[in-house]
Amino acid sequence: MRVAAAAAATAVVAVALVLAAVALVLLQERAVRGSVEEQARAIAESAADRLTEGEDAPEVVREVSTGFVLLQVVDAGGRVLAATAPLSATDAVDGGRTAADPDAAVAVTVDDDPLLVVRAEAGNRAVLVAGSLDAAQQSTETVTDLAVIGVPLLTVVAGATTYLFAGRALRPVEAIRARVAAISARDLTRRVPEPDTVDEVGRLARTMNDMLARLDAAQAAQRRFVGDAGHELRSPLATIAARLELAQRRGPTGGDIAAMIPEAQRMTRLVEDLLLLARADERGLTPRRDDVDLDELAENEAARLRTAGDVRVRVTTVPVRVTGDRSQLTRVLGNLAENAARHARTGVEVRLRTERGQAVLEVVDDGPGIAVGDRRRVFERFVRLDEGRARDAGGVGLGLAIVAEVLAAHGGSVEAGAADDGGTVMTVRLPAQPRDTAAPSDPASASRMR
Structure with a gap:
């Protein structure tokens, strides 16, 4: 990963530097060429003004010419009237190309010297000024040479810097990897080092420790x-x-x-x-989709507890129909009722009602209750809050876990709470069918208490 990051950063920097170098060379060349053109045009216009004022062409050429620019004065037919050596005394230096467009600038070569030619009209004559592009070429070549040397050098520096910083940034990750590799299945109590940062590496370490805690x-x-x-x-x-x-x-x-x-x-x-x-x-539980009278299941389970005769049983129900698997829901009620009877001192109460479109089933015992910190943990698998109490009843801590799994598959839920007398109340919620689709019952039997 470290090498890949350095290689990727090097490639990106190299591409960026090459593009920047090309753009710099082009801009440099354009800027110098523009400067030459601007100076040459200023000289051409100045010479054209003097010709217009009546000065002699050879005199104007002689006085205006410098080491930077060369001049020609031509008539309307392109015949040279005066010129600065080494420009031709017979042929226009631009070959007539600026005659059609006086605002154009034409690049030519005279005696291997690059020149930029501009034109300025002076009545029936014209002034051609050729500015030297030699300085522009030298400047462009200098920038190009610097780019050829600098781009690879900067690319190497960027790659090396990225490699070093990537190694430093990934050092905590390597420490986490090494610690995880050293943790065996028999020693899940060990944890990975957590850096004192709030970045991705710190979150990774904390996530790994949370995962190890769950595995443990x-x-x-x-x-x-x-x-x-x-x-x-x-x-x-x-x-x-x-x-x-x-x-x-x-x-x-x-x-x-x-x-x-x-x-x-x-x-x-x-x-x-x-x-x-x-x-x-x-693959998850896939319950049947049958019509189930939950009040019937609750009363049957209450009757079964009464038959066992271990505790006093009281049941209060209303007609409620749900959609689900009858055998699985019977198992839910059986597990809850057996759990309540196992821990009750004297009695168990089963209550069934509807609330906002849900069937609410409560199984209450008057036993010692469940501590607040254990009310969620009790639905985990293999959890036995009271070792001795569960042992003599044959429980292995699976009954309530099965209740939670079955209810989740039916779109319901279960939670443990405290009863009014200090015992435990297990509250089950399931989606109820609308009343008009449930089994009909007369108003007198809408609520049954036994």
């Missing part, structure tokens, strides 16, 4: 998950293996089967959770 957090969560999942799988597998060994020695019994079925179901739920999250990561 993800790796730590994954390590926690591997340990938790290993423990959760080891326990049912150990139970199943022990029962199989007993069955092998004394023959299978109904008790063996009854003990193994829950453990197998436990492993099945864990594997299904992992597969669902893997699909979400790979």
Whole structure:
């Protein structure tokens, strides 16, 4: 990158200097030529005035001629009346080219000397003044020589300077690269050096450190998950293996089967959770687009909790229909209800209402609640806020992560908050269908409380 930057800067400077040198040479030549023309025309007009006043042509030529200009006086037919050597005494120095356009300036060569010829009319005669362009050519050649030497020299200086400054500017980038190359997957706690600047390099370093922090957090969560999942799988597998060994020695019994079925179901739920999250990561969840009565799902889940008999359950719903995948939304309610029942002291409340075109489902428990700093983190994967509490219930920190993934696929959201009695309220929001497309219900049953 350093070499490329220097090469690009050198090329740009070289092109710019070449163009500038060409423009300078042309402007120099034009300026000197203009100066010669201006002086020659002034002398020609002065000589023409003297001829008009009646002075003799040879006398005017002799007095006006200098080392800088040469004169000819010609008649209307172009015949030379007087001339300064080495100009011809018989032929007009411009070959008659200024006769048609007296304002023109013609370049000629006499005895290898470049001359610029101008014309001034004096009645039936004309004065031709030839100014020397030798000084102009010498000046142009001098500028050209300086450009030929200076352009390559300045190009080299610009390239070397760019190379040095690019190296200095990229030194922090090289330090970042070297540090990143030295960071291994087992040591993501290291960070790249951050320069004390607010430029692109400083922002790059801060972005790299933010990325490393996210990778470190993800790796730590994954390590926690591997340990938790290993423990959760080891326990049912150990139970199943022990029962199989007993069955092998004394023959299978109904008790063996009854003990193994829950453990197998436990492993099945864990594997299904992992597969669902893997699909979400790979290509995203694609829920079905069915009409789902959310109030029916809420009441069914409340009934299931009542059947379990662990906590007191209260449900308040209104008829609400949403568009989505019935099985996935059932899983959302099941995960939220199980999470609430797991942490509740005495009871769980399920509330469903509509608000500004959205279905709002609240699952409330009267448990210890969730700290403010953990209310967003609780929906991350493999997060378990209370290790002991989650362990005995068989959780591995995937239930609420699945809730967040499914609701996001349905265009909804979920957030954790504090209940009025200090517990936790999980609030789900989903786009609701307009009331005229929902299932009809009489006004008396618009709100149901159980």
